[in-house]
Amino acid sequence: MKTPHITVSNLTMAYGDFVLQRDLNFTIDHGDIFIIMGGSGCGKSTLLRHLIGLQRPAKGDVFYDRQDFWHASDEERVRLMRRIGVMYQSGALFSSLTLAENIALPLGEFTDMGSREIADIVSYKLALVGLAGFEDYYPSEISGGMQKRAGLARAMALDPEILFFDEPSAGLDPVSAKLLDDLIVSLRDTLGATIVVVTHELASIFAIGTNSVFLDPETKTMRATGSPKKLLAESNDAKIIQFLTRGENHVDNPA
Amino acid sequence: MSAAGTASGQVNLTRIDDSTASIELTGGWSHGAAVRPVEQVLAELDASKSLRRVSLKAHELASWDSRLPAYLLKIIDHCRTRRIDVDSSGLPEGVQELLKLARAVPERAGARRTEQKKSILGRIGKTVLRGLKDAKGLMAFIGETMLAFMALVRGKARFRTVDMFLCIQDAGPAALPIVTLISLLVGLILAFVGAVQLAMFGAQIYIADLVGLGTVREMGALMTAVIMSGRTGAAYAAQLGTMNVNSEIDALRTMGISPMEFLVLPRMLALILMMPLLCLYADLMGILGGMMVTVSAFDVSLVQYFNETRKAVDLTDLGIGLFKGLAFAALIATAGCMRGMQCGRSASAVGDAATTAVVNSLVYIVVADSVITLICNRLGI
Numbered sequence: 001m002k003t004p005h006i007t008v009s010n011l012t013m014a015y016g017d018f019v020l021q022r023d024l025n026f027t028i029d030h031g032d033i034f035i036i037m038g039g040s041g042c043g044k045s046t047l048l049r050h051l052i053g054l055q056r057p058a059k060g061d062v063f064y065d066r067q068d069f070w071h072a073s074d075e076e077r078v079r080l081m082r083r084i085g086v087m088y089q090s091g092a093l094f095s096s097l098t099l100a101e102n103i104a105l106p107l108g109e110f111t112d113m114g115s116r117e118i119a120d121i122v123s124y125k126l127a128l129v130g131l132a133g134f135e136d137y138y139p140s141e142i143s144g145g146m147q148k149r150a151g152l153a154r155a156m157a158l159d160p161e162i163l164f165f166d167e168p169s170a171g172l173d174p175v176s177a178k179l180l181d182d183l184i185v186s187l188r189d190t191l192g193a194t195i196v197v198v199t200h201e202l203a204s205i206f207a208i209g210t211n212s213v214f215l216d217p218e219t220k221t222m223r224a225t226g227s228p229k230k231l232l233a234e235s236n237d238a239k240i241i242q243f244l245t246r247g248e249n250h251v252d253n254p255a
Numbered sequence: 256m257s258a259a260g261t262a263s264g265q266v267n268l269t270r271i272d273d274s275t276a277s278i279e280l281t282g283g284w285s286h287g288a289a290v291r292p293v294e295q296v297l298a299e300l301d302a303s304k305s306l307r308r309v310s311l312k313a314h315e316l317a318s319w320d321s322r323l324p325a326y327l328l329k330i331i332d333h334c335r336t337r338r339i340d341v342d343s344s345g346l347p348e349g350v351q352e353l354l355k356l357a358r359a360v361p362e363r364a365g366a367r368r369t370e371q372k373k374s375i376l377g378r379i380g381k382t383v384l385r386g387l388k389d390a391k392g393l394m395a396f397i398g399e400t401m402l403a404f405m406a407l408v409r410g411k412a413r414f415r416t417v418d419m420f421l422c423i424q425d426a427g428p429a430a431l432p433i434v435t436l437i438s439l440l441v442g443l444i445l446a447f448v449g450a451v452q453l454a455m456f457g458a459q460i461y462i463a464d465l466v467g468l469g470t471v472r473e474m475g476a477l478m479t480a481v482i483m484s485g486r487t488g489a490a491y492a493a494q495l496g497t498m499n500v501n502s503e504i505d506a507l508r509t510m511g512i513s514p515m516e517f518l519v520l521p522r523m524l525a526l527i528l529m530m531p532l533l534c535l536y537a538d539l540m541g542i543l544g545g546m547m548v549t550v551s552a553f554d555v556s557l558v559q560y561f562n563e564t565r566k567a568v569d570l571t572d573l574g575i576g577l578f579k580g581l582a583f584a585a586l587i588a589t590a591g592c593m594r595g596m597q598c599g600r601s602a603s604a605v606g607d608a609a610t611t612a613v614v615n616s617l618v619y620i621v622v623a624d625s626v627i628t629l630i631c632n633r634l635g636i
Contacts, residue, residue, distance in 0.1 A: 095601030111286045117322070120293065124325035128353070130360030133367040140600045159286075159320040183356075190352040 002029040004065075005162065005194045006051065011060035013046050019220060020046055024060070026213045026225040033188055033195045033208045035228060038215035039243065044198045045089075045166060047215065051196065052164055053081045082110060085155030086164045091147035093139040099126065099150045100135035106157045125153040129183065145176045149183075156187070163187070165197045169204050177201065181208050202246060206232075214240055263289040264323075268299050274307040276300075277345075278330065284319035293329045300333065309334055312345035324353045396593040400523065403515040407524075412516045422525035426487050430533060433486070437478050438470075438537040442544025445469050450553050459553040463563035466545030471568050471576045475538040477624060480583035483530065484616035488591035491522050492612035495595025496605040504596070519596070523588040530584030531577045538576060571636055579627055583620050590616035 004027040011024040020043040028034045036044045049055040051062060053069065062069040064080050072080065093102050103122045107113060113121070126132055129149040139147055148168065155163055165184070169177035181204050188195050199205060205212070209228040216223045216239060223237055232244045264282040271277060284290065300306065311327060327343070327350065334341045343351055373381070406412040449465040495518060498504050507514045542564060549555045594612040598604050 096603035113286065116292070120329050121321050121325040124321060124328050124357060127328065127357035127360075132360065132362040136368040138601065156321075186352070186356055190349050190356065192349075
């Protein structure tokens with residue numbers, strides 16, 4: 001049965017006095033592939049930063065299971081953060097380390113495994129994302145798509161319960177983007193992880209999303225939450241329909 | 256890292272008959288669990304040459320994470336190279352799926368890098384080749400700079416004057432405090448070093464000659480150059496290097512704007528314009544420092560010191576000092592901008608660029624200083 005993994009309640013995000021989004025309420029269940037969507041500049045990536053502990057909310061709370069993320073002590077929060085993995089938009093690999101060293105870094109810091117065993121796990125993680133044999137390459141020596149996948153391998157290094165993706169398909173060709181989507185789904189199925197994706201790629205949204213939240217930059221709050229397919233079929237909010245159909249359909253005659 | 260992960264994992268290899276065996280895994284297979292090294296299992300497999308078939312089983316696992324598939328993958332790969340069939344149907348479904356995923360994209364042929372041993376000769380050769388490439392890069396950069404200056408002379412160089420004034424501000428007035436401090440102290444030190452010897456002959460008045468000539472001909476330009484290579488040369492390398500990392504230099508190129516004109520020219524001009532002025536200032540400060548020591552501690556009056564300095568230092572000395580400043584400025588700007596433009600595309604490459612820029616400009620400065628001094632000595636000026 002579905003149980004909430006992350007709960008966001010009454011969250012308000014702001015930069016100083018400038019409020020980006022207010023009164024966000026939604027839950028992300030265990031095993032969800034949750035899409036954070038919305039037009040450019042609506043605060044998708046900022047919401048992600050609030051969820052992964054990089055930015056403190058102006059108001060409201062984020063709960064991991066039952067634990068209050070932002071009101072926990074610093075040590076507690078660090079412990080919670082260790083249960084999540086993040087794939088950044090551009091990979092964010094450490095450019096002075098090889099792929100193997102990038103992935104081995106969290107393993108070496110947070111586990112007591114020997115270097116040989118770490119090397120085995122690194123090879124396995126790279127194989128999972130289709131980069132077998134690229135251990136000794138530096139990030140600058142591989143393509144952008146490969147960098148993203150290597151970033152994913154690093155995000156998975158510690159077997160996180162929750163994986164966050166910031167625009168996973170941005171800058172990828174359609175075939176690579178599709179492969180990455182497939183990879184995300186199979187990782188969810190095999191690892192049993194919860195997945196949160198920030199994206200505005202419609203193809204991805206419908207292909208993988210099981211739940212979502214739609215942020216609107218003008219009213220500065222969320223317009224809806226639920227499965228993207230269901231939103232398209234049932235919503236009568238013009239803005240959402242416009243977004244989900246690339247502005248080609250009006251509310252009166254949904255696709 | 257779950258609590259259950261502390262239970263240790265067991266591996267049991269049992270022979271079923273001559274050509275088949277089964278490997279059974281039980282217990283906890285999470286991070287932190289004690290597990291037999293996979294190499295031991297592989298050695299056990301190797302012990303029986305007749306093995307043709309291995310079945311993997313894991314029914315009673317307390318817990319598992321990435322460790323288990325990584326372990327199994329190692330065994331499977333080993334079996335494959337030894338042409339042993341592996342039957343993984345006895346594994347939990349999730350593990351099977353992960354193993355399938357890990358093998359979905361086969362390793363690209365030739366992608367893996369094998370470490371090569373390098374002989375001493377090979378290493379020497381590599382170093383020489385790298386040196387040659389470096390020299391070639393320097394020549395190319397100087398050539399490009401010349402072209403950019405030609406464009407400037409013909410009034411066709413494309414850069415923003417605002418940029419140049421910012422560079423001037425940064426390379427000139429902003430450097431005054433540190434130049435003041437260092438030059439004053441160097442003048443002070445020169446005076447002290449000379450005074451100890453000269454006072455023995457009662458010739459304290461010649462401290463003024465020593466400090467005046469030493470500062471104007473040599474130390475003023477040299478110390479300013481050292482300061483500026485650490486301050487401005489490194490900054491140039493880091494700025495241009497970071498721009499290279501962010502593809503900003505590529506962006507300029509595709510816009511049809513020469514980065515040499517747009518980025519390098521204003522920086523070089525700024526430093527070349529400002530360095531002689533800074534040298535002049537440093538000379539003054541050095542003489543002031545010497546004066547402070549001599550007048551306060553060695554019984555020489557202010558006027559005496561002033562007159563003696565005027566007698567000792569003539570315009571030629573000043574000219575040589577300022578010319579050195581000019582030459583050093585060109586060298587510092589070249590080293591800084593060149594290393595920045597040649598920078599690689601990573602964070603550590605930017606650091607390397609800044610470091611080599613400073614090291615190179617220091618070497619250039621000292622070598623150029625020696626050459627100029629030698630020439631002046633031969634010409635008798």
